[in-house]
Each structure stands twice: as C-alpha cells, then as structure tokens.
Amino acid sequence: MWKRRLGAPLSAAALRRTLAAAGRAVVPTHSASQGLRRLAERRAVPPSSDAGTAGFPPLDRRDFLRRSGRSCCSGGAPGGAAPECWNCGAGARETATAPFLVCESCRSVQPVDESVDYFRIFELEKKYEMDVTNLEGKYKAWQKKLHPDLVHSKSEQEKEYAAGQSARVIDAYRTLSKPLTRAIYVLKLEGVNVDEEETVSEPELLTEILEIREAVDEAADSQALKQIQSQMEDKLRHWSNSFASSLCSRKFEDALTCVRRMKYYSRVNEEITKKL
Ligand SMILES: [Zn+2]
Numbered sequence: 001m002w003k004r005r006l007g008a009p010l011s012a013a014a015l016r017r018t019l020a021a022a023g024r025a026v027v028p029t030h031s032a033s034q035g036l037r038r039l040a041e042r043r044a045v046p047p048s049s050d051a052g053t054a055g056f057p058p059l060d061r062r063d064f065l066r067r068s069g070r071s072c073c074s075g076g077a078p079g080g081a082a083p084e085c086w087n088c089g090a091g092a093r094e095t096a097t098a099p100f101l102v103c104e105s106c107r108s109v110q111p112v113d114e115s116v117d118y119f120r121i122f123e124l125e126k127k128y129e130m131d132v133t134n135l136e137g138k139y140k141a142w143q144k145k146l147h148p149d150l151v152h153s154k155s156e157q158e159k160e161y162a163a164g165q166s167a168r169v170i171d172a173y174r175t176l177s178k179p180l181t182r183a184i185y186v187l188k189l190e191g192v193n194v195d196e197e198e199t200v201s202e203p204e205l206l207t208e209i210l211e212i213r214e215a216v217d218e219a220a221d222s223q224a225l226k227q228i229q230s231q232m233e234d235k236l237r238h239w240s241n242s243f244a245s246s247l248c249s250r251k252f253e254d255a256l257t258c259v260r261r262m263k264y265y266s267r268v269n270e271e272i273t274k275k276l
Pocket of ligand 1: 090103104105106108
C-alpha cells in the first residue's frame with residue numbers, strides 16, 4: 001500500500017511529471033461537483049462562527065431529519081407513521097436520534113434501514129468533531145443485542161436481519177472512530193464524494209511527501225520513527241481542525257483539501273506502525 005500509494009509517485013521521473021501537471025486546476029469529481037452545485041443552492045445558510053464544535057447549521061439539521069426519516073425497510077418519516085416491528089407490530093419509540101434496530105417490546109431484530117445514518121445508530125449528533133470515548137461503549141451495547149447467540153433460536157429471516165444489522169454497526173463504528181474515515185463519511189452525507197484513487201497534484205504536498213518518505217527510510221531506530229509519527233499526529237490534528245472549520249463554514253473544496261492531507265499523514269502513520 002505504502003509503496004504503491006506513496007512510494008510510486010516519488011521516483012524522480014514520476015515526481016517531475018506530477019509536478020509539471022500540478023499547474024492544472026484540480027477538477028472535482030463528477031459526483032463532487034454535483035454535490036457542490038447542490039450545496040451552492042443552499043448558500044442562504046450563514047456559516048456558523050463556532051468553529052470549535054463544527055456543528056451543522058440549523059438548515060442541515062432539518063435536512064438530516066428529513067433524510068433520516070426516509071422510508072425504507074422499517075423506516076417511517078417523522079411526523080408520519082413511525083416504523084412498526086415486523087413481528088409484534090409495536091411502534092418504534094422513534095425520535096430524532098433513537099434508531100429502531102431492535103424492537104423494545106418483543107426484542108425482535110428489525111431489518112436494516114439504510115436511511116439510518118451511522119451517527120444515528122449510536123444516537124450521536126451528526127457532526128464531525130465528537131468524543132470517541134463513549135462510542136466504544138455504545139458499539140459494544142449494540143453488539144450484545146445483535147450477537148448471533150441471542151438469535152440462534154430465531155427464524156432464518158431474523159438471523160439475516162441480525163447479521164445485517166451487526167455488520168452495519170461494525171462499519172459505523174470503524175468509520176466514526178477515526179478522524180479520516182469520519183471526515184470522508186460526513187462529506188458523503190453532504191453529497192460530496194472523496195475520490196479514493198485521486199493522485200496528488202499539489203507541488204507543496206508532493207515535496208512534503210518526498211521529504212517524509214526520505215525521513216522514514218533514513219530513520220535510524222524506533223525512537224526516530226516515533227518522532228516522525230508524533231509529527232504526523234500533530235499534522236493530522238492540524239488538518240482535522242481545518243477540516244472542521246471548513247465544514248462548519250460549508251467550504252467543501254477546502255474540506256476536500258484537508259482530507260487529502262489527512263489521507264497521506266494517516267498512511268505514513270500506518271506505515272511507521274508496521275515498522276515499529
Ligand atoms: Zn416487536
């Protein structure tokens with residue numbers, strides 16, 4: 001992964017080619033430009049000045065409620081019919097945040113509802129900056145409710161529901177527990193897709209990658225590697241904060257720039273962890 005993603009563009013010839021091409025403007029991906037266009041139509045929302053919390057403006061909250069209420073397998077729109085248990089017919093205690101994964105009356109596992117986003121699975125406010133310490137507890141609580149042992153005597157259909165819900169809870173936990181994947185997910189919810197295969201075209205970043213790569217290769221011992229890792233963590237924090245600010249003021253191009261950098265520093269960290 002490291003060799004292909006970070007090592008490959010760093011050969012002198014490749015670096016020259018990439019640097020030469022860097023003069024060109026970065027063209028957003030089709031899906032990203034669609035999302036940005038759609039978001040531009042909502043620009044009436046004044047950017048929040050509270051960059052510290054990176055909470056979304058009020059309009060987005062309404063969007064969230066509307067989106068999360070979109071009817072799917074078991075979903076129902078808030079204000080409309082609440083979802084009902086497929087087994088006993090009991091209505092969900094549906095609120096803006098509580099998801100309906102398991103029926104509170106009969107404990108039956110409900111079908112996966114894709115309109116319930118990852119934040120809502122853990123009853124968290126949909127915002128980038130979050131305290132991940134209470135995420136693990138909520139994740140474990142769901143896994144206990146969805147554990148295969150609890151549904152082994154249930155119908156094949158309910159076992160499928162449990163397997164689907166369990167897999168989705170794992171995905172949600174993995175996505176939200178790390179800043180980079182959480183940032184990419186938050187942008188996706190906003191209709192802005194991050195191109196995972198996108199190559200870096202910014203000369204500044206390319207030069208920096210080259211320097212970091214050399215520093216990692218030349219690191220004499222684990223202490224030197226840990227020092228680089230600590231620098232990467234500082235950089236990750238810096239760009240994570242910038243991402244939060246960009247998101248807060250709905251500057252999605254800037255947010256994408258932050259994500260590109262977070263991707264590289266995360267990879268360096270992963271590579272160093274493997275070496276240590
Ligand atoms: Zn029920």
